[in-house]
Amino acid sequence: MSATSDWSERSRDLAQLLARAGTGDRAAFATLYERTSSHLFAVVLRICRDRGQAEDILQEVYVNVWRAAGGFDAAQSQPLTWLTSIARNRAIDSLRRAQTQPQLQTATNPDDEDSDVYDDMADEAPGPLELLSRASDARALSHCMQDLNAPQRQSLALAFYDGLSHAEVAEKMGQPLGTVKSWVRRALLSLKTCLEQAAGRDDERSETRS
Amino acid sequence: MDYSRSELADRLAADYVSGTLRGPARRRFESLLPAHPLLRTAVREWQARLMPLTISIAPQKPPAAVWKRIEARIGGAVPAPPARTLWWNKLAVWRGVSAFATVAVIGLAVLLASPGPAQPPVVVVLSATGTADGAVPASFVASISGDGRAMVTRPLVNVSLEANRALELWALPGSGAPRSLGLISASGATVVKKGQALAGATALAVSLEPAGGSPTGAPTGPVLFVGKLQL
Numbered sequence: 006m007s008a009t010s011d012w013s014e015r016s017r018d019l020a021q022l023l024a025r026a027g028t029g030d031r032a033a034f035a036t037l038y039e040r041t042s043s044h045l046f047a048v049v050l051r052i053c054r055d056r057g058q059a060e061d062i063l064q065e066v067y068v069n070v071w072r073a074a075g076g077f078d079a080a081q082s083q084p085l086t087w088l089t090s091i092a093r094n095r096a097i098d099s100l101r102r103a104q105t106q107p108q109l110q111t112a113t114n115p116d117d118e119d120s121d122v123y124d125d126m127a128d129e130a131p132g133p134l135e136l137l138s139r140a141s142d143a144r145a146l147s148h149c150m151q152d153l154n155a156p157q158r159q160s161l162a163l164a165f166y167d168g169l170s171h172a173e174v175a176e177k178m179g180q181p182l183g184t185v186k187s188w189v190r191r192a193l194l195s196l197k198t199c200l201e202q203a204a205g206r207d208d209e210r211s212e213t214r215s
Numbered sequence: 216m217d218y219s220r221s222e223l224a225d226r227l228a229a230d231y232v233s234g235t236l237r238g239p240a241r242r243r244f245e246s247l248l249p250a251h252p253l254l255r256t257a258v259r260e261w262q263a264r265l266m267p268l269t270i271s272i273a274p275q276k277p278p279a280a281v282w283k284r285i286e287a288r289i290g291g292a293v294p295a296p297p298a299r300t301l302w303w304n305k306l307a308v309w310r311g312v313s314a315f316a317t318v319a320v321i322g323l324a325v326l327l328a329s330p331g332p333a334q335p336p337v338v339v340v341l342s343a344t345g346t347a348d349g350a351v352p353a354s355f356v357a358s359i360s361g362d363g364r365a366m367v368t369r370p371l372v373n374v375s376l377e378a379n380r381a382l383e384l385w386a387l388p389g390s391g392a393p394r395s396l397g398l399i400s401a402s403g404a405t406v407v408k409k410g411q412a413l414a415g416a417t418a419l420a421v422s423l424e425p426a427g428g429s430p431t432g433a434p435t436g437p438v439l440f441v442g443k444l445q446l
Contacts, residue, residue: 011270012266012267012270031289034289035282038282038285042276042277042281042282043274043275043276043277044269044270044272044274046274046275046276046277046281047272047273047274047275048269048272050275051272052234060277060278060280060281063277063281064281064284064285064288067285068285068288068289071285071289081259082259082262082263083263085266086262086263086266086267087262089262089266089269090232090262090266093234093266093269097234097237097241100237131273136268136271136272137268137271146267146268161233164233164234164235165233165234165265165268166268166269166272168234170235170237171235174235189233189235190226190229193229193233194229196264197229197261197264200264
């Protein structure tokens, strides 16, 4: 099962649950929570690291989802995309507030140039780069990832999964800020162009089939 | 900056969705979203592109206590009427904000024709939300005096109301419950003198209420018009 088709399939059931939650149906909302909270919690936890804070954020996310469910438009976005975006936004906002208490470990040994940039991550969670390659199981996404060079992939993964700012990615990779910015930008643009082309090919295929 | 340029909109949206847009820039971008459909579209497209990447993060079950707290916040096990959904937090309310803005600007030019004294008035356009049944397709304009003490509202088009209904104006603070600014006329200008209530408000809204105004002190009817306040 490819990542994006799995994403779409999970979203289909969720659209109904969201619609019912939007009319005040608590049972539907509870089911929605059951099906999605583990995913959103993982996304938030990856960005803000602190479990207690992640729990607070998750709570805020779902209270907001409950209130905004009636305004969700299934024609405009997939439920899982919508939910994940809300969770990510909250998590990133929390980083802004916690800026005075830096959460990043600084490099363990600046002299050790061979050290992997992920060495200083204490947990055993997969590194952001590994996540990127796992997410690219889908044919289109996988194909598009190949267009990125290693530093582009790495900088995008650090920014997206771990919620690092450009400056933090630069620090982590030991590269100038401007360089990192342009890596992330090119990675995003390349993904966009590539995914759009892939979508175009899919459309052509379905047109010739019909 | 011209946010209607699609290339720039797309770049900002990419930074916003990927998470690298931070601090004041991120807040500024968010405040632009309600009024810029092009930005919203770009954001939606980037979300659709990037969010599936999160599928590879291993799920983590949150502790049961989180759901208990959510349940408590949304009103426990007691089934509540749909009205309990707090409309002022609904994203849909904001969606309509830009719809009538262009039309309203023409009206503004007329209203602003007489220049004020030292501090120019602030003008807020309240656009029809279009969410309520039988909502009237019109907008309100609220001009607030430079010192923030007085406000005049007037409909750009006459609003037709049933005899037993009234329009109530609300100040929406950044967080917390709306504060009533009193009833306003559906057909002409209303002078609102509740400057204090405007402090900290980020938006104005007009709801449909029973004659005499909301019996509860909070909006009870549908919100017909809403507008962002940028002082």
